[in-house]
Amino acid sequence: MIQRQKGCNDIFGREAKVWKYVDTVIDAMMEKYNYTYIRTPIIEATELFHRGIGDTTDIVTKESYDFEDKGGRKITLRPEGTAGVVRSFIENKMYGDPNQPVKVYYNGTMYRYERPQSGRDRELTQFGMEVLGSDDPLSDAEVISLAVNIYKMLGLKEIKVNINSLGDTESRLRYREALIKYFKPHIHELCEDCQERLEKNPLRILDCKVDAENEILKRAPRTLEYLNDESRDRFEKVQDYLDIMQIPYEINPSIVRGLDYYNHTVFEIEAKVEGFGSNNVLGGGGRYNGLVQQLDGPETPCVGFACGLGRLVKALELEEVKLPIQEGIDLFLLYVNEEEKQYAAYLAQELRLAGFIVETEYTGRALKGQFKQADRLNARYTCVLNSEDLNNNEVKIKDNRTKEEEIISLDVLIYYLDEKLNTNADDEYDECHCQGDHDCHCEGGEHECHCEECECEKE
RNA sequence: GCGCCGUUGGUGAAGUGGUUAACACGCUAGUUUGUGGCACUAGUAUGCGUGAGUUCGAUUCUCACACGACGCCCCA
Numbered sequence: 001m002i003q004r005q006k007g008c009n010d011i012f013g014r015e016a017k018v019w020k021y022v023d024t025v026i027d028a029m030m031e032k033y034n035y036t037y038i039r040t041p042i043i044e045a046t047e048l049f050h051r052g053i054g055d056t057t058d059i060v061t062k063e064s065y066d067f068e069d070k071g072g073r074k075i076t077l078r079p080e081g082t083a084g085v086v087r088s089f090i091e092n093k094m095y096g097d098p099n100q101p102v103k104v105y106y107n108g109t110m111y112r113y114e115r116p117q118s119g120r121d122r123e124l125t126q127f128g129m130e131v132l133g134s135d136d137p138l139s140d141a142e143v144i145s146l147a148v149n150i151y152k153m154l155g156l157k158e159i160k161v162n163i164n165s166l167g168d169t170e171s172r173l174r175y176r177e178a179l180i181k182y183f184k185p186h187i188h189e190l191c192e193d194c195q196e197r198l199e200k201n202p203l204r205i206l207d208c209k210v211d212a213e214n215e216i217l218k219r220a221p222r223t224l225e226y227l228n229d230e231s232r233d234r235f236e237k238v239q240d241y242l243d244i245m246q247i248p249y250e251i252n253p254s255i256v257r258g259l260d261y262y263n264h265t266v267f268e269i270e271a272k273v274e275g276f277g278s279n280n281v282l283g284g285g286g287r288y289n290g291l292v293q294q295l296d297g298p299e300t301p302c303v304g305f306a307c308g309l310g311r312l313v314k315a316l317e318l319e320e321v322k323l324p325i326q327e328g329i330d331l332f333l334l335y336v337n338e339e340e341k342q343y344a345a346y347l348a349q350e351l352r353l354a355g356f357i358v359e360t361e362y363t364g365r366a367l368k369g370q371f372k373q374a375d376r377l378n379a380r381y382t383c384v385l386n387s388e389d390l391n392n393n394e395v396k397i398k399d400n401r402t403k404e405e406e407i408i409s410l411d412v413l414i415y416y417l418d419e420k421l422n423t424n425a426d427d428e429y430d431e432c433h434c435q436g437d438h439d440c441h442c443e444g445g446e447h448e449c450h451c452e453e454c455e456c457e458k459e
Numbered sequence: 460g461c462g463c464c465g466u467u468g469g470u471g472a473a474g475u476g477g478u479u480a481a482c483a484c485g486c487u488a489g490u491u492u493g494u495g496g497c498a499c500u501a502g503u504a505u506g507c508g509u510g511a512g513u514u515c516g517a518u519u520c521u522c523a524c525a526c527g528a529c530g531c532c533c534c535a
Contacts, residue, residue: 003508003526049535062460063533080535110535115460117529126535193532201533209531258534278530306535334494369487371495384494398494 007114007122009310017325018313019125022154023107026127029150030105033142035129038104040084042111046074048083048295065111077111081128082288082304083295089132090297101134107309118277119311128285128306132292135301137234140265140287141241147269147283147305148247154312155321158272159282162252163238166223166263167231169290175226176202186216203256222253231264238265255284261294262286265303271315282315283307326357328378330421331397333360333385334370340385347385347395347413354414356421374400380421 004010011019030037046066065077078084085104089095094102107127116122129146131139144161151159166172179202187195191210198205211217227235242249249267257266266286273280285305292300316323331351333344344360351358359377361370367384374382382398389395395413398405399420408416 006526063535078535082535112535114533115531116527117531120534196532204533261535279534281534284535336494366488366495368495372486373495375496382495386494 005122007116007120009121009123014325015313018316018323019309021323021325022309022312022316025153026105026107026150029146029153030129033103033129033146035103035105035146038085038088038106039108040078040081040088040106042078042109043075044078044084044087046076048087049076049079063113065113079110079112081106081108081110081126081306082130082291085130085304086132086291086295086297086302089300090292090295095133095292095298095300101139102132103129104132105129117279119279119308119314121310125309126283126306127309128283128304130302130304132302133300134303135289137237137265138241140238140303141245141247143285143303143305144242144249144267145245145247147285147307150307151269151282151312154316155323156271156312156315156319158315158319160270160272161247161249161267162255162270163242163249163265163267164223164251164253164255165227165231165235165238165265166256166286167227167235168263171223171227171231172263175221175223178221178226179203179205182221183216189216190214201258204258206254207256223256224251224253234264257284257286261288261291263289267305269307271311271318273315273318275318276311276314279311282311328380329357329359330379330417331356331358331381331383332370332374332377332379333358333383334367334374335361335385336367337387339387340390343385343390347383351414351417354418356417381417 027037046064049064064079067075069075085106089102105127106129107125109123109125111123114120114122129143131143144163148159148161167175180198183190183194183198183202183205187198190198190205191208194205194208194211197208205211206217206220208217224232224235239249239251252268255266255268257268264287266284268281268284270281283306285303287301287303289299289301292298292302333348335341335344341361348358348360359374359379361373365373371382379400382400383395384398386396389407393411394407394409396405396407397413397416406416
């Protein structure tokens with residue numbers, strides 16, 4: 001049997017509906033913030049990621065899908081979204097557009113050649129956004145608020161925003177040196193990994209799980225102490241804007257992000273739900289003022305965010321968030337003989353075009369099996385087509401909730417179903433249909449509404 | 460790249476170096492029920508991840524590989 005590739009997933013059934021729904025929420029919220037959708041290729045020149053990621057090229061070569069195409073071109077399956085967007089920004093001269101900053105969002109698959117584990121696959125889907133051409137701290141805050149609001153709109157509650165500032169290049173370098181100087185005398189008190197990290201990427205020592213409780217780590221110099229005045233001022237501005245937007249956050253000096261094109265604001269949003277594996281960061285981002293220039297574009301300050309869809313969906317599941325996903329069908333048509341079957345084909349066609357979700361039997365099940373199938377599909381109505389009824393131009397419809405049966409003339413069937421399916425929906429759920437167009441603060445949907453003005457009659 | 464555990468039918472799974480691989484659910488058919496959802500009866504894997512080895516004989520032991528799960532490294 002041919003199996004799927006390691007670390008790749010088939011998403012189907014109910015789970016696929018969740019993914020699609022999440023997409024619609026992302027689109028809706030991006031639209032409110034006026035980010036426009038951008039689609040860039042999944043394959044890019046290998047060089048894009050090497051240069052884009054700077055001196056941590058070993059990540060790219062070790063953990064990306066690189067190959068040569070038939071023309072001998074060096075190709076890489078994109079491991080993240082930012083580099084492609086920046087490439088496109090430069091190539092399409094978006095910096096020349098008077099409409100600045102350029103605000104775009106993407107949503108697509110990325111590929112990383114890694115060992116799969118909880119919350120980490122080889123093929124992953126990420127959405128993210130980038131603001132190119134703004135150095136305003138408001139942009140940093142806006143990106144964070146946008147991310148938070150997408151999570152909020154989906155119904156996630158247990159999230160935590162961690163922010164930090166790495167400062168500008170000058171601050172960052174000073175800090176790096178200070179860290180090395182601080183850790184060097186204590187090097188043997190740290191774990192093996194940290195000993196290696198000291199030269200390679202000292203900032204990551206702060207993020208070490210093994211040494212997390214080590215006093216040496218706790219007393220290590222903080223990035224914030226090494227910010228120059230301008231950088232500190234900038235970081236405070238970001239916090240001011242977040243406060244104004246009422247976005248809760250925490251300053252966490254151990255947030256350093258892996259790649260060194262980041263400067264100033266960096267942030268991560270983590271899920272705080274029980275049951276997440278060790279990878280509980282839903283998404284992260286930050287400011288990357290040097291990247292456009294590194295890729296031969298004009299000096300352009302940017303800030304962005306990216307979020308893995310897989311982890312997001314997992315968080316929704318673990319929190320048991322209720323999503324407005326269509327379950328079940330409107331009507332199942334049952335039949336016994338060929339004449340009735342043909343009528344089922346005809347009726348299904350008519351009713352589907354009229355907007356109903358209609359199913360019938362395709363596997364030759366006996367009537368009993370067809371009823372079972374209708375139950376499995378959670379059919380709101382069943383209808384056993386019967387030659388005699390059909391000759392009388394009528395049909396027997398059974399409501400599977402009330403168990404009541406009615407004989408309906410075929411002429412009014414569509415009208416009848418329309419009436420039933422719409423009115424009964426209100427009886428069944430505590431659903432409020434108001435659009436918030438009056439004083440009521442509810443936003444519609446399934447909830448208990450306490451408003452007198454509302455159409456819904458729930459207390 | 461490293462480590463640990465796992466891989467048995469449509470599903471959840473039990474189990475053994477040796478004729479017919481538990482049990483449950485599901486599914487199919489039948490009986491009964493005024494056309495199903497209950498009950499009863501019957502049927503439902505020549506198969507235990509792939510390959511090789513040990514053995515008279517392996518699903519059960521050994522090794523390799525693949526895949527899955529989790530963790531480390533790394534994390535864009």
